Amino acid sequence: MEYDVIIVGSGFAGSTLARKFADDDKKVLVYEKRPQIAGNMYEETLENGIRVHKYGPHIFHTNNKQVFDFLKQYGPWYFYEHKVVGKIKNTFVPIPFNFKSIELLFNESEAKEIEQHLLKKYKGLKTISIFDLLHDSDDVIQKFGSFVYKNVFENYTAKQWSIPVSEIDQSVINRVPVVLGYDDRYFQDQYQYMPKYGYTRIFERLLEHNNISIRLSTNALEDLSIKDSKIYWKCQEFKGIIIYTGAIDELFHYQFGALPYRSLDLVFENYDMNYYQPSSVVNYPNEEDYTRITEFKYFNDQIIDHATTILKEYPKKYNVEDENCIPYYAIISEENQKKYNQYYELAQKIPNLYLCGRLAEYKYYNMDAVIARALDLYEKVGK
Ligand SMILES: Cc1cc2nc3c(=O)[nH]c(=O)nc-3n(C[C@H](O)[C@H](O)[C@H](O)COP(=O)(O)OP(=O)(O)OC[C@H]3O[C@@H](n4cnc5c(N)ncnc54)[C@H](O)[C@@H]3O)c2cc1C
The missing domain is CATH 3.40.50.720 (NAD(P)-binding Rossmann-like Domain)
Incomplete structure (x- = not known):
């Protein structure tokens, strides 16, 4: 033909x-x-x-x-509106970091102070880049920015890319903003399906x-x-x-x-239980070797009793000689x-x-x- x-x-x-x-x-x-x-x-x-x-x-x-x-x-x-939580200091908090995350990780008066400073400084905005927070002239905001950067971005990004976070293109880090409010959706786009x-x-x-x-x-x-x-x-x-x-x-x-490229080792695990974790995706920025765990049942409302499958993602170097190694990023x-x-x-x-x-x-x-x-x-x- x-x-x-x-x-x-x-x-x-x-x-x-x-x-x-x-x-x-x-x-x-x-x-x-x-x-x-x-x-x-x-x-x-x-x-x-x-x-x-x-x-x-x-x-x-x-x-x-x-x-x-x-x-x-x-x-x-x-x-389908995607929601993600991250394990930060042994607590599951919404990612992108939002006001609920602040309230789960800081005491009541600290949380209130941070939220008030953010709302005053960034009035009218829904999200803000971590780099804006880090370079803010307001001490409370700058300190908060350093906390989020260290606990949410720094280790996760270095783990994912195996290079210091300072060498990573800022556009990569800016993909996940900080949310100025309680919106706990991972994406803010108009069409999410x-x-x-x-x-x-x-x-x-x-x-x-x-x-x-x-x-x-x-x-x-x-x-x-x-x-x-x-x-x-x-x-x-x-x-x-x-x-x-x-x-x-x-x-x-x-x-x-x-x-x-960066590659990944994708490790699937099956369990005889209804659900393994509280959300479709849990990010592990700090202690664990994997970056996140996905539980697929949440995606398509898959109603199957006593069975679930999760996926752990371990970052790895891409090796062009190894045909089983996939160039992901x-x-x-x-x-x-x-x-x-x-x-x-x-x-x-x-x-x-x-x-x-x-x-x-x-x-x-x-x-x-x-x-x-x-x-x-x-x-x-x-x-
Ligand atoms: C882990 C991961 C998660 C992601 N999650 C999201 C997400 O949640 N939302 C989102 O919008 N995007 C996500 N993306 C991005 C998404 O995967 C890409 O946008 C999409 O794959 C791009 O499609 P593509 O056709 O360019 O490439 P691919 O999907 O990679 O397709 C290229 C195809 O070409 C084939 N091919 C290559 N060379 C040859 C050859 N010589 N002969 C024959 N076939 C060949 C490959 O086998 C492959 O099937 C994610 C990416 C990764 C790595």
Whole structure:
């Protein structure tokens, strides 16, 4: 069969684009090196009947109506506002840190004083960055900022990234603000939903189209090659569109060296009990080796008696030589961006090659951002 578009990867970047091109009557071939579709959003049901997110918990949230409208076409979603607690000084407190967290960790008069200073200084704001608190000229606020930084951010971030917190890009830390009030939702976005029957079902419907063929368990680079800025598919020059959502350094055979990532050891544990912990996610910023525990039953109102499954996340270094080690988080730094740019320049020389997604663009994209990016790319190249 003649294909108009070849897509490498079936996460949200690849699957969104596959569907858009297919709806436009283009013949699309999707390569996926894993045995299943859905990228890091893949969900599977275990023997005890609990549905889990195999590559770590994924909570959908967005302010982008276009993205949510797009997704709604492929299955029902239910309203879900994510809540997280963290174990700080042996007490479970809401994360992001809010007034309830303050009241659980400080005595009544201290808590009142901190809250009053915050409300006076940041009147009208709902959230504030930890860096603003740390650099505040008000002593009470600055001291409070140091407490939160030390107990919530510093160890957690250093554990997650294995480098001192001072070396981490501020945008990473700013992802979790401090809340000026009692709002205990983890996200403040307008649309917060989870797929009723799981992400895998959404992907199945996205890719269910007569114009889409899928090759699972196949590394696309076995069939694709690059020579003189041209793309060859099965040894023939391919003049259609190539969408690449895999790791950019792998595409160019690591010629400038491997881009660094953080990886995770994901350890699932099953228990014969109704619930293991008080919330879907509990963060462990300080003493434990793992960063958080997720209990999947909370996500989809899974009503199963005397069984539950949890996931402990242990941060680990990414090793490109180990094929079981997954590149989860790009490490954003000037040096790494420079290396990325070298690969990007090579990609730019190939007129029918388009990069999309967290691995190809070496970015920390949330799901909504990657879908928005894919929809945007389609507008540019698909028409
Ligand atoms: C632990 C963790 C938790 C997260 N939680 C959230 C969350 O709660 N909310 C949120 O919005 N976002 C979350 N994210 C971000 C989310 O995972 C990404 O936004 C999303 O995965 C991006 O989709 P993608 O298609 O770019 O990449 P991926 O989902 O990684 O898909 C890329 C696919 O390409 C395939 N592939 C790569 N190279 C090749 C090749 N050569 N040949 C064939 N196939 C190939 C891969 O196997 C993979 O399936 C989380 C990320 C992590 C790491």
